[in-house]
Amino acid sequence: MHFVQRLLSQSKLPLTPKQFWWYALGYWSIFAIITFGQLSMLWILKEGLVMQYHETFIWLLDGLFWWSTTPLILYASLKVPIAFKERKTLLIRQVFLHLLIVTFLNIFLNSFHYLITNPIMFWAVGKSVPAEKYLFSLFMAYTASFSQYMLLVIGFNKVSYIYRYQALKQEHFKAELTNEQLRGQLATAQLQSLKMQLNPHFLFNTLHAVVSLMIKNDIRKATQMITTLSDLLRAVLVNQKADFIPLQEELKLTQQYLAIQQIRFQDRLKVEYDINPATELCAVPQLILQPLVENSFTHGISELTTNAVIRITSKIRGTFLIIEVIDNGVGNKQRKSSSGTGLGLKNTMLRLQQAYGNHGILDFTQPPGGGTIVSLSFPSQTKTKIQETNDLLLPYHR
Template sequence: MIDPFYRLLQRLFQQSGIPLTPKTFWRYSAWFWGGFAVISYVHYTIWELLTQGSMYYTETWHWLVKWILWWATSPVILWAANRYPISTDQGWFVLIRRIGTHLLILSLLSLGMICLEYLAVWRFYELETRKAMPPDQIIIWFFSRYSLVIAIYMLVVVGYQIIVASYRYQALQKQALQIEMTVEQLQAQLDQAQLQALKMQLNPHFLFNTHHTIIGLIVQHENKKAIAMLTALSSLLRSIVDHTDVQFVTLTEEMEFIKSYLRIQQIRFQDRLDVAIDLMPETLDCTVPQYILQPLVENAFVHGLEKIASQAQLVISASRDDDQLIMKVQDNGPGIKGEISRSGVGIQNTQRRLAQLYGEAAELNYCQTLGGGTTFIVSIPLN
């Protein structure tokens, strides 16, 4: 009885996403129809005893055959529920047509089961009661049970669709969670890749100038300055290597990197560069994105201080404003002409990093003084 429906059930459960095997289905189905059978048997027995005063054994056999047939034809009902789902998604006309299809299927199914019941019962009935059971009894059973058959059939159809919808919703939730986790992983990888790209981007231009400066110092026999620049460069590169996978550092650690960078620039500018660092004590342990200030400081040199012949001035400051950390990089260069996005790739990268890490909670702005010079202002939320 089970083998003919094995592939049908297997295909149905695969399509619907219900984690059942055919063997498990038959077990659950037996409990389902068994519950109906027990309730109906108690009801029918009480009715017969109250109205007839007794009950034939044939009627018990008939009851057993009837519910075994319901249990055996369950796959057919599930197939119909899967093939003709009842919903208004495709319009009322389709819904009415599918309800009509189900009425036809349940009518044929009911008629077939009643014919099998008749074949299984009529001979026992005649032997026990010594009365004939004419074939007309098939029609009587069919119409007397029709409303109950509709109720049971539609209960199975609707119940199956509810279970399918539930499992599909759970599957979609699981899929959405997996997608969200994948997106977060990709975002983390993207952030890390952008951080590495930032490191690679700031190195070539800076290393090129530093290399030529060191050669020039050696040619001029300025060996102490050349050694000092090489030492500062070594410290700078070691910091990059040691913090390859680090996304956030304290402001103190960030400034150590900046100071190594500035030591090299001070040797390059010789006595023409004045640097002032003003960090409020309460900001030193604040967490900041690694290398968040370096592009701003580099921008101050490339687009500002290297373009003037007078005394170059650079001021780096940090303070707290409620729950925000405010960091400023100010130079006395010629200023930025046009939009902030034209001030360099490093500034654009910094804007993107802040947006990815903090969303709208972080800002990068700039302002210019009347006498020239540019001040970049970074505002990030405190952790």
């Protein structure tokens, strides 16, 4: 029974040992019934008699023998598979090996009859079968037994191949699903890590501005800035578990941050918006604009004494969402290169890569006439690649 279980496990057939023996009985019963009919007709035509009881007994023993050897035959078919796509020499070798096996089984069966069955039959009915009849039976039944044997071997090879192939596909699918889950979890963890670096970064910069106001003894502005900062942090905490939010929500966070900066700059700062309504529901990484705006202050318009302008635009170009943060700062003559943009912009580039791969682009340009344009470009979807992956994997986590 353990041997049969191991055989079924190797072949990937979805059968229990009990079912296996019933299927084997059905297979050999078909040929046994055909053989019984042939022998009966031969006896009728030859002698006008039907098969004797002892001859029927031998016929039953033959059927039981082949039925009992089914696991060995199938084991041989797994060890010496018949594959017609292989080289002819290898195919001939495989068929020859099976020919030897079926020859051995036939010799064993007839030797058993001669040495065991024949004496028992002589004791029971007083008749025995001469050795030459067993030899005659060996050669007469050899073709039929070989055909039945090879049909079972080839059929089992084919069915086993199908089930093993399906099992491999299932295992491959599970492995791919697991890898996809891990990739999604890794990407989400990396995005969260980058966001955790970003939030303290702009928080520390804002608190530094508050400290500067307090040193200047401008308590009113410092208090107003802390209050506005509190509102901003509250809005961030509402979406703290969301890596992606609609652009309109991101713009609200940016406006709150700009409100803090306008306390510092007052009449010197003008903020303009040119937002395409079609872009407002596009998903964007949370706090993706804040470091761009902060960069405009830190490296550009902070040195202007009047008429500082920050302009934020959004538009759809093909299948991509384009967001630009434009300022009229000192430009490329005095401003640091993009390689020195600091943690904010570096994290922004990394977050784009994590979320959109090669489709997420951060472009940093400084026109000859002055000012700077920082442009974000990524697929204009209401669900990002990371979100789609999480949605796909969600049913498997339940």
